[in-house]
Amino acid sequence: MTAPAQQEQPQQTSQELAWLAAWLTMNHQEEQSSIAAKVALALIPLWRLLRPRDLRSTQVPWIEAVLPVVESAYERSQWAAQQFAIDLRHARLPRAEELVGVTGAEPARERLRPADIPERLRRGADWPQAEVLESSEFPARRSVASLLGTGPGEVVRRLPAVEAGDSAEADASTAARALSTRVAARIALDGGRRVVQRAVDLDQEAIGWARVLNASPCYFCALLASRGAVYKADSFASADGRFDGDGIAKTHDKCRCGMRPVYSPNDFFDHTAADALRQWKEVKKLRLPNAEGVREYRRRYTTPPPPPFPRVDAHSLIVQRNRLLNDGFAPDSDQVVWFDQQIGRFGVLIDGGAVTPRKGGAVAEMYTPTASGMQRALRELSTAYASQLRRGVDQGSKGMQWYRRRIAELEDQLAS
Template identity: 30%
Template sequence: MARSGTAEQHQVAQAGLAAATGPLVLAAWAHLLDLHDLKGSVPRLAAALRSILAQYGRASASAGLTYYRNERRAAGVTGRVHLSLPPLPSNAEVTAAVEHVISPLYGAPDAQAERDARDALASEVEQMVLDQSRQAVMSAAEADREAKGWARVTEPGACSFCRLLATRGAVYGTKVSADFRAHTKQPNGSGGTCRCHVEPVFGHYEPTAQARMDLAEYKRLTDEFGKSGRAIHIAWRQHVEGRPVTGPLRKLA
């Protein structure tokens, strides 16, 4: 099945929803987090984030279901299917996210540590918003007997791990096979938000141009470094990142 225009439209819309949460999270951080009472600040900040997620997360999930219906229709699939919204992140999950990002701030943090923690929290909320659409589409594909599964679609700047997963095509059939948090932004400033998307598949899957190029390059590298082991992972990272990666590179004899 060739990729429809709705896939690109959905990706753009999801990016807009995620980006819209950033200023709201920063405002909540500025007004509700007390650096002199971090533990006491957590419930207030978590409550504000849940309100943001209730609005933007639900919008993300609803858009995901609309996207799923459009893709189903574009594939010529008829008949009704029951679609449902995924649960929003629980109070415990949101609280744990807040506690994780502010953990480096106990003691005497510097200004950079505070900026990194704040940015990590904004990234975490973006991730939770994007997860709503992903979960909606994955659950729909899992429940729909007409669906073959779903594929991972990357955006520009995706990490080597995500790009490798995307080369597998429409092999994913359950939410258990998903991992969109391999590089969640950390309080120390490392990592970043995964912006991959879930594309439902109802027939023959047409990979993106990026996925086709990545698959060809990965196959070339496996001819040099083998299909398993540390060397092929390092070679693949060096290809994607365009820089040397620490570790041995032993070509096949």
């Protein structure tokens, strides 16, 4: 719940929390990469179900085993992206209401029974290539066509002779396994990309979405990222050959790139996209035709340096939370509760300096507390709690309970 006067004001992006937006984006990329890696590992033992010399009787059991793995990963990617979209919007627009249509509702599923698998796929016909997804629901039939086309279909293309030797059979199986695994990873991560795209389409505050490059992007992905935040629905409807590709955001097989909503013209380019743009500008100076320019870009292309790990400023979370309370936002409002969650996530125990995740931990690991950080957090929380008491806030509310619990935890840690 917010004060009505605050709801009517135009939203302003928060530059104070730019570090948090960068952290959330980096953490989301780690989550999506982990989902893709788990898909690849899960598909390895299932390949034994497919016998290259007996595709007619083994391809259907293979796809029936593979499809649930890919669907599960697609849904995990969706849920991770949904939380990312919610979090990033709060970080960029601290006063904004949550979007209806992005939160809360589980995406519908298209269930595919074995009897629904087209008969032509059982007969070993030519397989259609991977196609662009058209909705946020799991595209079961399109996934079947893509996986069969790059799994059994690739074996057929590489091993046309029935009398082929063991070496040729092994080579064909290895190539098909690698290709179908890359397709499975792309389909899985398209689930998350669809959620981000839907969030941007529903959000009048969003300018668009920008491509987030993975750790080792190809020239094609870097060229797309160099365009910055220019993507809205159907933004590729009139794209030329430079932007050919499959899936959401013109992703290709094995692509690990992500998407992030953009709310400010100052946030069009992140660190890696800016470097990709710099390389493109160098090529543009040659005044080459578009096709030749792309070829030259590919020839010169070097992988952009990784983005620096964001400098965590947990103090800014408390400042923003107190600012919301002073502006009339209730302690149990979505906006304030979200900042409570972030304060809990970072512990408000970091002494304002650069931090490094624990050895071997993911980006989302908690950080080691310091005595000075705990003392400062205790002062901030105690002051905020006293302020709410003076304003007559109900001590039984969730926000006031959280204050007391957090203060007690800090006092216990400082005393030990």
